[in-house]
Amino acid sequence: MGSTCEINAAMSIWRRLSLFVLASSLCSCLCRAEDSAMENIVTEKKAEESHRQDSADLLVFILLLTLTILTIWLFKHRRFRFLHETGLAMIYGLLVGVVLRYAIHVPSDMNNVTLSCNVNASPATLLVNVSGKFYEYTLKGEISGSEVNDIQDNEMLRKVTFDPEVFFNILLPPIIFHAGYSLKRRHFFRNLGSILAYAFVGTVVSCFIIGLLMYGCVMLMKQIGHLGGDFFFTDCLFFGAIVSATDPVTVLAIFNELQVDADLYALLFGESVLNDAVAVVLSSSIVGYQPEGDNSHTFEAMAMLKSFGIFLGVFSGSFLFSLTPFHVTKFTKLRDFPLLETALFFLMSWSTFLLAEACGFTGVVAVLFCGMTQAHYTFNNLSPESQDRTKQLFELLNFLAENFIFSYMGLTLFTFKNHVFNPIFIVGAFLAVFLGRAANIYPLSFLLNLGRKYKISSNFQHMMMFAGLRGAMTFALSIRDTATYARQMMFSTTLLVVFFTVWICGGGTTQMLSCQKIRVGVDTDQENFVSIGPDGVERRSTKQESVWFFRIWYNFDHNYLKPILTHSGPPLTATLPACCGPLARCLTSPQAYENEEQLKDSDSDLILNDGDITLAYGDITVSTDATGAHTSGTPVGGVAVNSDEALDRELAFGDHELVIRGTRLVFNALLFELLFRR
């Protein structure tokens, strides 16, 4: 009885809210009708009217979000997993889009005036002299001839259409930052090599496969005369790039809830986060590759190389920008003022984005790496309260931005006026997306499995194949430029791909998991060390990657980066060669000396724990005595073992078939092993 009551309550709220939306739109309609009746419209009045209208439009979106949140709550309450919040947001967006498109008719008041001027360029600011008074206009952009009539057609639909740059500069950054910021699970670092392979190699492969397939498709369309405009090979590649960005949101929310195997989670999450960055840079390189002046659009080896150069340059540039904000948090003792600390953290992250954008690099990529490095380094410098605050802040921003984007996606299917739905292109795109994903996952997994000690099993591969949803990034990239016929067709097709994958693949995640017999309900803390795979064969989480890459990285990070950027880690005076003594002393914070024993990170259950590493690579632990002398190669317990011996012993552990909980226990067990078994 209580539950029906709740549902009734929720229903009544919805009814009220929808009445609300209706009332507010009615109100705005009336206002406008009233307005058009007036003859002498003063500029101020008009500006006020436009402001009112903007408020009403934004209000519609906010009520949409509210509605989504209430429904999500109901779904979560009932443990209903077939439709994720993003899918739901899209459905509500669709409904509102239908209403705006077909139900509300606004009398066109001929607000636009077309001027034919003999200006040789289009300036950023235009001053119009209307009978003695000057009015200032700002450039919004070029519009195609076909749009000119549309613009005068329906002001209402234009009003609810956001500037595409809003997505890139306001909505995407918090989403991407949050993804980077929550990436710091130890399983991510354990699978780093595979993740990088999927994200970089896989995305490029997928981009080219899709591009080539779509080019074939376009050729076919041209042959049978189904193509209404230009469609170049670069356009196909561009489509491949934007459609290769997979979205972690929907699937991973379900993974989180069901506590799916942590390695699968890390592989999927890592891949989808990093391939967003790859896709952004790829697509901008492809656009940069397009020769501007001439319309040749042919394939040239030189331009291809140039494009590749841009890709690498933008990528590494954006990465470098993400490293700026660390010293600030290290050398200030803001810990007593969590508000200042949180504000500073927020501003530094934002400035990374702006700095990259101002210098012509890609802000979104910079912000992703900023999130990752902030989580790994800066997080340790923050006070516990600020750690909570920043997490919660970015969680909220991410949630709002994400749901906004998805509901806008639904809305835009009906409010966007230049859709080009071409059946052949759509079918081709779906096929290409499927094949592109397959060409990413299966061959790469095969190659990776050659090098991996613990293989990526075939059901994991199928799950990764299935979980390649397209989401916010794909949408933002495709809406960014819808000027040409090719871009419009891409945009419409992309929308359909996103809808399909989010609803079908997202909704079917639970079924797919049980179908593939992938373990759920795994407590990641319990399987820190040894985990039993779905095939019953025991796997060892710590040792999934080949060792050398990981060891070099860890060593460098632990001995140099962490001490430079945070208060944790050994003092630099111990790790740097003696010749760098003054520099080391300058960079080492007093806390590093004080807390020398505190070599473990405070967030030990989130990021790669030093304890684990000490265990796995006992040989590279740096222990320092009071004089700061550098004594490498002494493992914990004081017993000298060389690198290979320690690794061998560590690997042999698997035979014991012990499932030991937590790092500390394992640590003690190893000590015991070292001291008494030999």
Place this chain on the structure above:
Amino acid sequence: MGSTCEINAAMSIWRRLSLFVLASSLCSCLCRAEDSAMENIVTEKKAEESHRQDSADLLVFILLLTLTILTIWLFKHRRFRFLHETGLAMIYGLLVGVVLRYAIHVPSDMNNVTLSCNVNASPATLLVNVSGKFYEYTLKGEISGSEVNDIQDNEMLRKVTFDPEVFFNILLPPIIFHAGYSLKRRHFFRNLGSILAYAFVGTVVSCFIIGLLMYGCVMLMKQIGHLGGDFFFTDCLFFGAIVSATDPVTVLAIFNELQVDADLYALLFGESVLNDAVAVVLSSSIVGYQPEGDNSHTFEAMAMLKSFGIFLGVFSGSFLFSLTPFHVTKFTKLRDFPLLETALFFLMSWSTFLLAEACGFTGVVAVLFCGMTQAHYTFNNLSPESQDRTKQLFELLNFLAENFIFSYMGLTLFTFKNHVFNPIFIVGAFLAVFLGRAANIYPLSFLLNLGRKYKISSNFQHMMMFAGLRGAMTFALSIRDTATYARQMMFSTTLLVVFFTVWICGGGTTQMLSCQKIRVGVDTDQENFVSIGPDGVERRSTKQESVWFFRIWYNFDHNYLKPILTHSGPPLTATLPACCGPLARCLTSPQAYENEEQLKDSDSDLILNDGDITLAYGDITVSTDATGAHTSGTPVGGVAVNSDEALDRELAFGDHELVIRGTRLVFNALLFELLFRR
């Protein structure tokens, strides 16, 4: 040694940051120089360039904020109280303004083209046909003839100038909401009558006094020929309205730190928060009063009445809009999902603002009342985690917005190109502001003291007089419209008033407090009940206002509003008459029945505690038995006393000269008194 090290570290950070700023502005300059060399500028390139420039400009502001935060940290660290963070932000803003104005010279690239068209109106959207290509322009506003040249003069300064509406629609709402949201101290409700008097009557009085004085000043200027343009009486009144909005930020930060007497805090905070709302509505009424078509600007009784009607209408309308978001939080059980709850809370608060704006009311006023009512009602429906989250979120938003506004204020003193500094007007304004504040505080305090049991002492009055700083609201109101000569002169003068009051009055707060011998270091929790005034005479915090107003309000709030809007309070079935039974059952949440004993609010030390009221007005406590029957008039302890008797006893308590800590102790003492002394 440690402290010099810190300072060195901070200095090095600043040096790096300033280098950063320099580098980024240099970089943007170079970019632009490079740009102007190009001949064939494509629109896309230009848009990208403009975007880059925007990013760089925003970056400058963010680095300014970062700098401010770091300096604030240093000040707080050293307990340096002469300069508040807002004053600091202004100084940094000033410095950057000087650099932008005088140090950076951008070669004018003649970006603007003036078109003389035979259009009869200025449309919102303009399509310009440039040699076959259509470009879309949006209306930014009318500019005066004198500005036309300025616009072409320095693009750089124009770029860092924000649209004034940004302040009203983005930066002010979080500040005002936060003020309302943190207003819920019990001392506020105890001084409600006085606060309302100061805020409403006092602000209107101050507005008219300042308006009249300024009119005299303007007349004088006209006589001696110092006036360069029109200046009407309504302009003077408008100036009076915008300059009457006092800012709570600076003084109250110091009050908080020093733990100044809670009643003085409540009076100042309540007054300055509410008079912002009054000033907004007053100023918009005055603008609405100005006859649009003709330029008569004479005083008319009819228009005056109309203006008053607008004032009341806007005020009550905005207030009503603030009441919308409550039922949503009451009937949903979102407590298990703090993220959803926080997001919903944020969206509902924002939608209040937008709804009010969309319907033509004042969003800022709606948001203020929304904050107050959310704190009083919705806050109790939230889970403890969400209570923390929302508090921290709005604290952060408030902090960022506030510092941004103040640093922008500093910047605009140099970057705004149409300053009109008139010495006579400035001197007159300072005098008028001083007299207006005096005419607000002293006569009103005298009148209020006639009615108050516990007087507002003269040193409190002097402190209130001194603490009338002008801040964000005054600035936002004055920058909103700078089209005419009168408005430009007002804006320049307002800036000076803000600078003076924030630096001199804000910086001198500590001195003034010790000069006026006002108690500091008062723990508000300890003086819940009886407090000793600065004059050594014992005062009773609970009983400062006359009883009738407070009692009616409390009774209504406790018995009807709280049960309807939150889960706390007695069930409505008990408080409403029997005829409303079905309605009452429908509106009462199941929790209200369950938690009938939980009549105390969870945040008892923040908002008006039911325990206090039970004590003070034992007669109006509603106790309900299990059947829900309505038995009013039975005080706690089961001993029937009538209203006056209870009040008298309560008042007589003061004679005992007991300083009892906390409500519970007092509560027990009263029980003891009731049961054994009679």
